[in-house]
Amino acid sequence: MSLLGAIEAGGTKFILAVCDEDFKIIDRTVLKTEDGPATLAKVTVYFDRFPDIAAVGVAAFGPIDLNPQSTSYGYVLDTPKAGWANFDFLGYLKKWRDIPYYWTTDVNGSAWAEYRHGANSEVKSLLYLTVGTGVGAGIIVNGQLLSGFGHPEAGHIMIQKNPEDHYAGHCPFHQDRCLEGLASGPAMEDRWGLSAKELVDDHPAWRIEADYLAQAAMTYTTILRPDRIVFGGGVNHREVLLPLVRKRFSELMAGYLATPNVDDYLVPVANGDDAGILGCFYLAKSALTRA
Structure with a gap:
């Protein structure tokens, strides 16, 4: 065997x-x-x-x-x-x-597992976004993992800083200008003095985190038009977060592009x-x- x-x-x-x-x-x-x-x-x-x-x-x-x-x-x-x-x-x-x-x-x-047997087993294109120690994305387009000169580093896209956020940023290259610098697990802990596991559900951290992830989802949507975006990683284990991301994503998109129903489009990882x-x-x- x-x-x-x-x-x-x-x-x-x-x-x-x-x-x-x-x-x-x-x-x-x-x-x-x-x-x-x-x-x-x-x-x-x-x-x-x-x-x-x-x-x-x-x-x-x-x-x-x-x-x-x-x-x-x-x-x-x-x-x-x-x-x-x-x-x-x-x-x-x-x-x-x-x-x-x-x-x-x-x-x-992780993206391939979701594509083959998970949240996206019925779709042809997806983006898997992990938010933990760092932020990264696996991108599958028409059944193929996306790469070119190198692999995507989708955690380092530029993000508009939330006006309530005064954190200097955690990324050594981009400080508070990129997604990883603002939304990674270490960025949350450094900013608030508590890890994502320790923050209570009504903490303002989650509203700010959702804003950044929704901005990212909007950017990925407008450029790649995936069939689905899957959220994984330690930060996304907190159930309070994804509903806030969906709400903010809908606000940011403002009806500009057609997407699947937001509850079916922005989904949690299926394979844990x-x-x-x-x-x-x-x-x-x-x-x-x-x-």
Whole structure:
């Protein structure tokens, strides 16, 4: 029986898992993220337990190089994460075991899980927005993950600052001018002194957060016209947020463009915290089929 492997590679932790041909998880583990060589040494030790793995899907924190024609394809690029900048992630795995790999971003992995089996299984185009330690988006257009010169960094779109917000911003590149700088989990905690988990439902933080996410949804809508936008990540776990985003989105759109009913258009993630792993499995299967 051929097995599939999954590597959800985050800046804080790596989630590793193995599934059978029916995508049933048969084993999984979590590793603390160290530097590149130390982490991948432990990754390969884990997968050595499963000699029948036929392909692996890798969804990695970035920025990463997704261009197969590039000399740095498979690398983690210029990241502030210690021990990872310009690290040949995919090359390390190929030296360990020469099998098919699907190499993509962490948010693309989650987006693909939602596309294949989740909130968007019946649509052809979607945008998956994760709001947590950072802000990022996986974009699928007509059944294909979107990338060009590089992968999208949709968390760094410019945002109009809410007049009630006097926070200086958390992004080291754009401060209070981009979505991640204003709406990420660390930005919320730095601004309010409480994490998203700790803020009460009637705190003004949620109205401001909803404004920023609604602005982002409007921008994505006008440029990409997806069939659906899915909200994931730790901040979006709070149920108070999405209804406020829908309300503000409708106000900002002001009837300009036709979209599906807002409750069907702006939706929560369906696969929860398993989205990244499931996406890796589906993409591993795709890499195996392609090979």
